Structures are given as structure tokens and as C-alpha cells.
Amino acid sequence: MRSRKVWLIGFAALLLFSCSKSKDKIPVAKVSDRVITLAKFEDAYLKVDPRFLPEGEGFEKLRNFLDVLVEKEIMAIKADELGYDKDKGVQTSLEHFKRLGLQAAYLKFRVADKVSITEKLLRDYYDRLGTMISMKQILVDTKEEGEHVRKLLVEGSDFESVCKQYSKGPDAEDGGKIMTASFGNFPPHMQDELFSQPVGGITKPLESPYGYFVIKVVKIDKAKARKPFEKMKKDLEDMVRALEEKRFMDQRSEEIRQRAGVEWYPENIRIFFEALPPDRPLTNPPRRDEEVYPLLKFDEVDLDKVLVSYKDKVITIRDYSDVYDRKNFFERPRRANRLAGIKGRIMEIVMNELVADEMRRSKIEEQPELQDLLRIKKEELMVTRMYDELILKKVIVTNNEVNNYYKDNLELYKMPEQRRFGVILTGDETTAKEAYSKLKEGMQVGQVALLYSIDEQTRRMRGETDLLARGGQPEIDDVGFGMAKVGDISEPFETSRGWVVLKLVEMVPGRTRPLEEVRDAVESDIRTLKSDSRLKELISEWKEDLSIEIYEGNLRKAEVHGRKTKEPS
Known part of the structure; x- marks a missing residue:
């Protein structure tokens, strides 16, 4: 069950950038002194996950979506009025975002104009795919x-x-x-x-x-x-762009390290490695009150030995031992990753500082786009904090409510039949028939996938899907859920992505889950319903104090026919 609060806050970043300068002057709504332009409305509508789109058809759907954006602005205004910009938790989270989120944005900003996707790059990638x-x-x-x-x-x-x-x-x-x-x-x-x-x-x-x-x-x-080049071209562009952006970001990071004169001392990193405890299972982290600090023991003569130097600074074994104690269990280096694991964790500290220095010198935070990003992130944090304090913390769910809601909504908590398939996706019918023959001869799905499949994800999964219910992969539902028993192999059939052969690997019957198994989910659903109801009441109250104008004539000019309709996997 998706919370209304998640809907409202989830749209914040979608209002950041707009593509059409001509439509950036056309208002579709005004909430107090805040304006939602036609350009920003179209951008948000085209980018939003289909699950977030409100119900309705045609103009009604556009109007309902605009109402959601208006409510998002109302919440931001109220959070500002109540002084959540001064909340310590909000300020701490914003500083954390500046250190990490903005640094990633800065590096990407610096390489954006260097990435050029040429026909040659695409062809070279395709030839090796x-x-x-x-x-x-x-x-x-x-x-x-x-x-x-x-x-x-x-x-x-x-x-x-x-x-x-x-x-x-x-x-x-x-x-x-x-x-x-x-x-x-x-x-x-x-x-x-x-x-x-x-x-x-x-x-x-x-x-x-x-x-x-x-x-x-x-x-x-x-x-x-493989599929023909022209049919794969759009996907290839996405893959190559991601690869080239990563390449240039790595190069940019290395340039920053070289300018700072970063130097490592492997013999001292090895001393730190030898002091690490045996790796504890990630599923069994220690409690803080069980730990005795300092967690790592070193000879006194080793404490001031340098692990890394950069600029006019050093990080010593003593320094990083203190950091190790402060980090939570999941952020500490593990023996399985050896010296590189320690180096990687320390590198995060060094790069955070070096990139922050570069950002200050570049004055990138003064760029309008980054100012908008910071403003929207701050509003998101403020609204979340306000929602938690005014609504979520005040919601009480009783055992009686849980029992009654479960009885009245058993369908919600039924586990449908699930199936796991071996999937071979090929680029043409002839190849699919070859793969089908290999499966019928007894070759393992993983081997057939490696030989014939054009889908990288299923190749990595050795040809097998996760357990799927109907609707998990709509294009294979009819064939897959029409198979009678484990081991059955389908004839090749065509989908939008290519020709497919399925093998039924596992069947898990549907069942109604007992309350004990889903109690937390039931309580969460009730909490969401109550929270949404209270949020709706508050927004109605807050609206009374604000000037809200809707420009339906301008909204009718919205061009949103190009939005992606692909459902999330």
C-alpha cells in the first residue's frame, strides 16, 4: 500500500529541471507565491513512475496530477511556516547530502560535456556485446x-x-x-x-x-x-552512455587524487588489516552496547604510522582506528576484502574532503541548478520531518483493528501461485529453435543461456528468473502459467524483446498467509490509511489560509503523449 506522503514527497525532485524554456513562463497553478509552470508540469508527468500517476483519463488525469503537485507545495509552505528549516535533524541531513549527494552531482556535472556517444562507439560496443x-x-x-x-x-x-x-x-x-x-x-x-x-x-x-x-x-x-543493431540502438546508447560517464568520472577522480598527491603506505595498511577481527555474518551485527572500545588492538609504536597522505595531511592508524569505532558494523572494512577494503573505506574519507575543496573553489553551489537542488532537498527533509511529528507519531493501531482489518481484507494477504522459469531470450526464431533443441536434449538451462541468450541479466542469473506471480513478466504469463509440470519446455514464442523459450523450474502453490505471518504488514497498512486520512484533513485546513489559483486553460496545452508507459520490473 503506497502512502500519500510518499506520493507527495516523491514528486519533489521531478520539479527540478524543465526542458522547454518557452513553457517555463506559462503557469498552470499558483500556490501563494509558488508557481508550477507548464514546463515543470510536463517534465514531472513524463518522468514519474507510472505507479504514482493518479486515476482518471484524458484531462481529468492531468487535473488530478496537478492537484498532487499543488498539495506538495502546500506541505512545503507549511513546513517552512512551522520552522522545520531550523530543525537539527533537517540541518544534519542536509549537510550530509551536501557532502555526498552534491559531490556526486559535481563529478557528473564536470564530465557531462565530455561524453559524446558516436556511431563508432555504439558499433564497437554492439560488436562485442x-x-x-x-x-x-x-x-x-x-x-x-x-x-x-x-x-x-x-x-x-x-x-x-x-x-x-x-x-x-x-x-x-x-x-x-x-x-x-x-x-x-x-x-x-x-x-x-x-x-x-x-x-x-x-x-x-x-x-x-x-x-x-x-x-x-x-x-x-x-x-x-543478437537483435539487429538498429533495433538495439536505443538500449545501446543508454549502456554506452553509462559506461562512458563512469569512465570520465573515474578519470576525473584520479586527476583530483593526483593533484592532491595522494600516497598510500601498504605496509601500514597491512598492520591495520592484521588487527581486524574475523568477519561476522552480515545477518548478525553486534549491538553497540556489546562492543568494548577501542575495538582494534595495536602496538603503541604502530599507532602513529601513516596509512595515507594527501596535500599537507595524513591519516594514521590511530586516526582510522577511531573512525572504525564510530562507524556502524556495515560501514567497517572486512577481512574478506583484505587491504583493498580498508583502502576503499579510507578513500571515501579522502575523496569527500578533496571533492568538497574542489566544489568550494569552483563555486558550483552558486549555480542556479544546484541552488534549486539544495532547496528542493531541504524542503523534502522538512516535509518528511513535519509528517513524522504531526501525523505518523500520533497514529495508534490496536490489536483489535489489526484482527478486524485482516478478516475484512483476506484477499490482500493471499500469496498467489509463483513459478520460477528458465528463460532463453534470442534475437530470432532460428536461434530460439536451436536453444529449444538443446533444452530438449537435456542441456542445463544455465549452459543454454550462456550460449544463446541475448539478455545479460538472465545470463548472469544462469538463465533463471526469481519466483514470479502472474503479472511479474506479463509477456510470458500465458505460456509460462499454462505449463503443466516442472520440467516442461515451451515451444519458441515471440515477444516484444525477441524470441523466447521457457523451461518450468519450480512451482509454489498459492496460499492464504496466517495473521501471524503478515501482522506487521497489516499494521503498516492500517497506519498508512490513518496517516493518509489525517494528512488529507490537514491539507484541507492549510488550504484555507493560502491563495491557490489553477489555470485550466494553460493545463490543457500540456503535451504528455510521449511519457513512458513501461511498467517497473
Whole structure:
């Protein structure tokens, strides 16, 4: 059940930028001194998740959507009147957003004009899409160790022996296991290096969150089938843009680090690593009142040893030990990630400071777009705080209400039948028939997916979906839920994305969940209903004190026929 508060606050960022300058002067609504222009209305309507759109058809739907935006403005005005801009929680959250959210925006802003998606880039990406590489890898802690390992391999040393001697990976004892991965699933620097290698090629040391990988390419399989280039072009543009933005952001970050003279001290990071406790399961975090500080024990002579230096500053073992104590369990480095995990956590601290310095020098916060972003984020925080204090904290739900609501709404808490499928998505009917034959011969779904599927997600999932109810993947519903038993394989059929073959892997019958199982959900639904009712009452009261004008003639000029109708997955 979607809260009305989520609807209202969820639209805030959608009013940030507008595409049409000509429509930016045309008002569709005015709430006190706040104006919603036709441009901002169209932008919000076209961008919003379909689930947020109100009911209605034609102009009625536009009018209902405008009412939601007006109510969002009413809440922002009231939060300002009640002084939530001075609330300590709001101020703290806004500062946190400035440190992290604005820094990400700053880096993206700096690379936006550098990303150019050419036909050649698209063609190169398309030509390699679906390419599978089988590889063996050696994981080491430092770049120097990686270079030494690579030198041994290039000079002819046996891979298994070198892996057993140097690798810190879980497969070191076996001399490295063969793994398979597809093009498009690596960060830019790894993908460029890995997919430029021939069979037998050895990569240079590749930095990762776990350390440095030296990889040997064992086998290369080109894609069996793909959709035609023109049919994939729009998706390719999105994929290539994301990859190129990441590439330029990485380059920009590295430039910032180089200017600051960032230098690491691996031998001291290793001292910190050796002090880390055994990794505790992420599902079982310790309670704060169970912890005894300092959590890590070091020799006194090691405390002032430097982990990283930059500009005229250093972070020592003592410094980061204090940070480690203050961080929650999930933000602390783990032994599984070795030295790179510690380095990555410290890098976050260093980059936060360096990017903040760059932002101050650039005066980017003075840019109108960033000013708008900060204003809208502040309003979002203020409205959330006001909603929590005036409404949510005052809602009481009794056991009697829970019991009665559950009895009256059993349909809401029924678990429908769910099915898991093996899915092979191909670009043409001929390939789909080949995949169908392989499945009928007994080949595993995962193997068939790797050989024939053009869908990267199902390839990563070894061809299998999550458990799905009807409606989870509408285009396969009729065929998938028409299959009689586990193991059945469908004939190839066509969808909007290509030709599909299904194998029924698992069936879970539908059932009515007992109250004990869904009590929290029932209570949450009642709380939402009560909160929404009270919010509606308050907005009606607040409206009385405000001047609200609606310009229906201007609203009728809205051009929103191009909004995406794709349902969320």
C-alpha cells in the first residue's frame, strides 16, 4: 500500500529541471507565491513512475496530477511556516547530502560535456556485446605484487604454481578456477584491458575493491545471436552512455587524487588489516552496547604510522582506528576484502574532503541548478520531518483493528501461485529453435543461456528468473502459467524483446498467509490509511489560509503523449 506522503514527497525532485524554456513562463497553478509552470508540469508527468500517476483519463488525469503537485507545495509552505528549516535533524541531513549527494552531482556535472556517444562507439560496443570470456585470475594486495606476478607469467611460469604461491583469492589452493563472464559486466578500466586480450593473454594488474587481479584469458566465445543493431540502438546508447560517464568520472577522480598527491603506505595498511577481527555474518551485527572500545588492538609504536597522505595531511592508524569505532558494523572494512577494503573505506574519507575543496573553489553551489537542488532537498527533509511529528507519531493501531482489518481484507494477504522459469531470450526464431533443441536434449538451462541468450541479466542469473506471480513478466504469463509440470519446455514464442523459450523450474502453490505471518504488514497498512486520512484533513485546513489559483486553460496545452508507459520490473 503506497502512502500519500510518499506520493507527495516523491514528486519533489521531478520539479527540478524543465526542458522547454518557452513553457517555463506559462503557469498552470499558483500556490501563494509558488508557481508550477507548464514546463515543470510536463517534465514531472513524463518522468514519474507510472505507479504514482493518479486515476482518471484524458484531462481529468492531468487535473488530478496537478492537484498532487499543488498539495506538495502546500506541505512545503507549511513546513517552512512551522520552522522545520531550523530543525537539527533537517540541518544534519542536509549537510550530509551536501557532502555526498552534491559531490556526486559535481563529478557528473564536470564530465557531462565530455561524453559524446558516436556511431563508432555504439558499433564497437554492439560488436562485442554477448562475447563470453573464460578466465583464470590471481588476486594480490598491491600493484607491485601484481606486476611481479604478471612478469612471472609472461616469462612462462606455470599459472597454477604462481597462483598457489601468490594469490589471496579463495581458489588459490586449487591453482585458480576457470570462470566465465560476459562483455558489459565490468568497470571501464577492467573491460578495456580484459576484452583486448587474445586467448592466452595476461592482463596488467587491474584494481578492484578486493585488490589487484592479474587475469589469464583461457577462451573467447563470440555471441551466437543478437537483435539487429538498429533495433538495439536505443538500449545501446543508454549502456554506452553509462559506461562512458563512469569512465570520465573515474578519470576525473584520479586527476583530483593526483593533484592532491595522494600516497598510500601498504605496509601500514597491512598492520591495520592484521588487527581486524574475523568477519561476522552480515545477518548478525553486534549491538553497540556489546562492543568494548577501542575495538582494534595495536602496538603503541604502530599507532602513529601513516596509512595515507594527501596535500599537507595524513591519516594514521590511530586516526582510522577511531573512525572504525564510530562507524556502524556495515560501514567497517572486512577481512574478506583484505587491504583493498580498508583502502576503499579510507578513500571515501579522502575523496569527500578533496571533492568538497574542489566544489568550494569552483563555486558550483552558486549555480542556479544546484541552488534549486539544495532547496528542493531541504524542503523534502522538512516535509518528511513535519509528517513524522504531526501525523505518523500520533497514529495508534490496536490489536483489535489489526484482527478486524485482516478478516475484512483476506484477499490482500493471499500469496498467489509463483513459478520460477528458465528463460532463453534470442534475437530470432532460428536461434530460439536451436536453444529449444538443446533444452530438449537435456542441456542445463544455465549452459543454454550462456550460449544463446541475448539478455545479460538472465545470463548472469544462469538463465533463471526469481519466483514470479502472474503479472511479474506479463509477456510470458500465458505460456509460462499454462505449463503443466516442472520440467516442461515451451515451444519458441515471440515477444516484444525477441524470441523466447521457457523451461518450468519450480512451482509454489498459492496460499492464504496466517495473521501471524503478515501482522506487521497489516499494521503498516492500517497506519498508512490513518496517516493518509489525517494528512488529507490537514491539507484541507492549510488550504484555507493560502491563495491557490489553477489555470485550466494553460493545463490543457500540456503535451504528455510521449511519457513512458513501461511498467517497473
